Amino acid sequence: xxxxxxxxxxxxxxxxxxxxxxxxxxxxxxxxxxxxxxxxxxxxxxxxxxxxxxxxxxxxxxxxxxxxxxxxxxxxxxxxxxxxxxxxxxxxxxxxxxxxxxxxxxxxxxxxxxxxxxxxxxxxxxxxxxxxxxxxxxxxxxxxxxxxxxxxxxxxxxxxxxxxxxxxxxxxxxxxxxxxxxxxxxxxxxxxxxxxxxxxxxxxxxxxxxxxxxxxxxxxxxxxxxxxxxxxxxxxxxxxxxx
Amino acid sequence: xxxxxxxxxxxxxxxxxxxxxxxxxxxxxxxxxxxxxxxxxxxxxxxxxxxxxxxxxxxxxxxxxxxxxxxxxxxxxxxxxxxxxxxxxxxxxxxxxxxxxxxxxxxxxxxxxxxxxxxxxxxxxxxxxxxxxxxxxxxxxxxxxxxxxxxxxxxxxxxxxxxxxxxxxxxxxxxxxxxxxxxxxxxxxxxxxxxxxxxxxxxxxxxxxxxxxxxxxxxxxxxxxxxxxxxxxxxxxxxxxxxxxxxxxxxxxxxxxxxxxxxxxxxxxxxxxxxxxxxxxxxxxxxxxxxxxxxxxxxxxxxxxxxxxxxxxxxxxxxxxxxxxxxxxxxxxxxxxxxxxxxxxxxxxxxxxxxxxxxxxxxxxxxxxxxxxxxxxxxxxxxxx
Numbered sequence: 233x234x235x236x237x238x239x240x241x242x243x244x245x246x247x248x249x250x251x252x253x254x255x256x257x258x259x260x261x262x263x264x265x266x267x268x269x270x271x272x273x274x275x276x277x278x279x280x281x282x283x284x285x286x287x288x289x290x291x292x293x294x295x296x297x298x299x300x301x302x303x304x305x306x307x308x309x310x311x312x313x314x315x316x317x318x319x320x321x322x323x324x325x326x327x328x329x330x331x332x333x334x335x336x337x338x339x340x341x342x343x344x345x346x347x348x349x350x351x352x353x354x355x356x357x358x359x360x361x362x363x364x365x366x367x368x369x370x371x372x373x374x375x376x377x378x379x380x381x382x383x384x385x386x387x388x389x390x391x392x393x394x395x396x397x398x399x400x401x402x403x404x405x406x407x408x409x410x411x412x413x414x415x416x417x418x419x420x421x422x423x424x425x426x427x428x429x430x431x432x433x434x435x436x437x438x439x440x441x442x443x444x445x446x447x448x449x450x451x452x453x454x455x456x457x458x459x460x461x462x463x464x465x466x467x468x469x470x471x472x473x474x475x
Numbered sequence: 476x477x478x479x480x481x482x483x484x485x486x487x488x489x490x491x492x493x494x495x496x497x498x499x500x501x502x503x504x505x506x507x508x509x510x511x512x513x514x515x516x517x518x519x520x521x522x523x524x525x526x527x528x529x530x531x532x533x534x535x536x537x538x539x540x541x542x543x544x545x546x547x548x549x550x551x552x553x554x555x556x557x558x559x560x561x562x563x564x565x566x567x568x569x570x571x572x573x574x575x576x577x578x579x580x581x582x583x584x585x586x587x588x589x590x591x592x593x594x595x596x597x598x599x600x601x602x603x604x605x606x607x608x609x610x611x612x613x614x615x616x617x618x619x620x621x622x623x624x625x626x627x628x629x630x631x632x633x634x635x636x637x638x639x640x641x642x643x644x645x646x647x648x649x650x651x652x653x654x655x656x657x658x659x660x661x662x663x664x665x666x667x668x669x670x671x672x673x674x675x676x677x678x679x680x681x682x683x684x685x686x687x688x689x690x691x692x693x694x695x696x697x698x699x700x701x702x703x704x705x706x707x708x709x710x711x712x713x714x715x716x717x718x719x720x721x722x723x724x725x726x727x728x729x730x731x732x733x734x735x736x737x738x739x740x741x742x743x744x745x746x747x748x749x750x751x752x753x754x755x756x757x758x759x760x761x762x763x764x765x766x767x768x769x770x771x772x773x774x775x776x777x778x779x780x781x782x783x784x785x786x787x788x789x790x791x792x793x794x795x796x797x798x799x800x801x802x803x804x805x806x807x808x809x810x811x812x813x814x815x816x817x818x819x820x821x822x823x824x825x826x827x828x829x830x831x832x833x834x835x836x837x838x839x840x841x842x843x844x845x846x847x848x849x850x851x852x853x854x855x856x857x858x859x860x
Contacts, residue, residue, distance in 0.1 A: 284860075285685050286685075287681065287684045287685060287858075288854050288858070289854065307687045307689060308687070310685060310686060310687035311687040313685070315685040317681070319677045319678045319681050320679075320681050320682040320685070321674075321677040321678025321681075321682060322677075322679065322682070323677075323679055324677065335682075335686060337686060338683070338686040338688050339686055340687060344783075347610055367534070383684070386687075
């Protein structure tokens, strides 16, 4: 569950002055639903997600993620979320197994439980084939699987996925979409950002359109259709953002 | 840590360089220098002689061995410039006549002071001329029935009271602190860049930041990894240095008549190591802080390079003669460690300075670690775009 309250993040830029990357955002993502965040590049998607995952501190406002306050309990929030973005890389010189175990330890999983948890993850994501191989020797798809496994090691209640399919081939993106669907079945709360409209149309239960840090519209696809009188999400998006 | 261990750049700078550097420096350098010197000395020196007919007995004496070879040239000055000859000798027309009459004469050596070989030729020639002069003097004294020893009424004895280990320490004391300080820096450099700018570049920093580990723990982990690399470098450098110093003994002895020993006391090594610890901590945190500002590995390298000079210059303090450790210098970072390291290697232990230097470097390191910690909490630094 994610609930934000007037969440704002302002950056100070020497050249451009004050940038309101996230501007008074109020959204609510419920368990068992996929909440899609749609926006152009630079709309504030990444900043919002970084604030929610407590990597960045909000300038004002706050949010509760999985029942914990992002300002006062950042460590607890991190224990309960899985964060994946196109920017989160892997250690190239570790093997697949070492990577997953390492992040397990960082998430406070004790050595006694770690082995079982890692086995379980490798089984679930079908990664035993390249378990002992070094990450830099693996294909993009395999790496993406390890990233997902890494995101899942702490059995998160909330998934924050920042454009997870960007730059991936069709097969690998399908894998990720499949994984989002499974997580939804498992009653997890998923916040998912993208600028690929058909992905959002296929996956998302709720859609928010973010532009220049502000949420312009929130609703189900049908609600958005009703409000704009348009059928395709990309038409809806252009209409809302263009206005 | 494991990740760092698998980084080839780190492996080379942390482990390979200190192990190989000292033996190479001690054996290699001395061997190369000595071979070069012997080779140059053994080489036949090409000379031109002006007024050869006026000094025929000296010239035949000179050309007896293989050391000198006479070259006939038209203009000795241009021949010297073109390196056709190493030096030229000129005799006045009455050279032999004057000597035979018991009078004084002269000889001129022309050489090129900017050419090593020419300078060596000059030394060799003047040596030969002195020998010849000696034989003339001996002959003249004999004619007058005078003992040659009358020329040397005082026999000057020189005895070096410095113990062998001090002689060794004196020579090592100049180079070793310098080398170890630099290596402590180099050993920390690549891991520091890799763990900050390198991780930013590969996106792993963000991955680490979303784990429920506090920024302080992340900064501490990185600092300890870099410190470990630096300390390993120091240990390896110290061991390698002691071993090669022990083995290098025989070779260095050939440089001079003085017996030189490189026995370094275990206490000296221990103290040297203890003094280096806070310095390694200072380097580690400073390097982490600087490279954390960079967005990429390359950018970090360009930030760190100027730092290298900041370290090299004060580390060279021991090359300046006459600078001794005092209360003021004991507070100057790097300079104090270099000076103290030399004293320690020489077997002199000024405990009050050693304590002060340890404490002051420790304080600098603590401050630097504090800065590093603060930087790891700054979003602008971590997510610089």
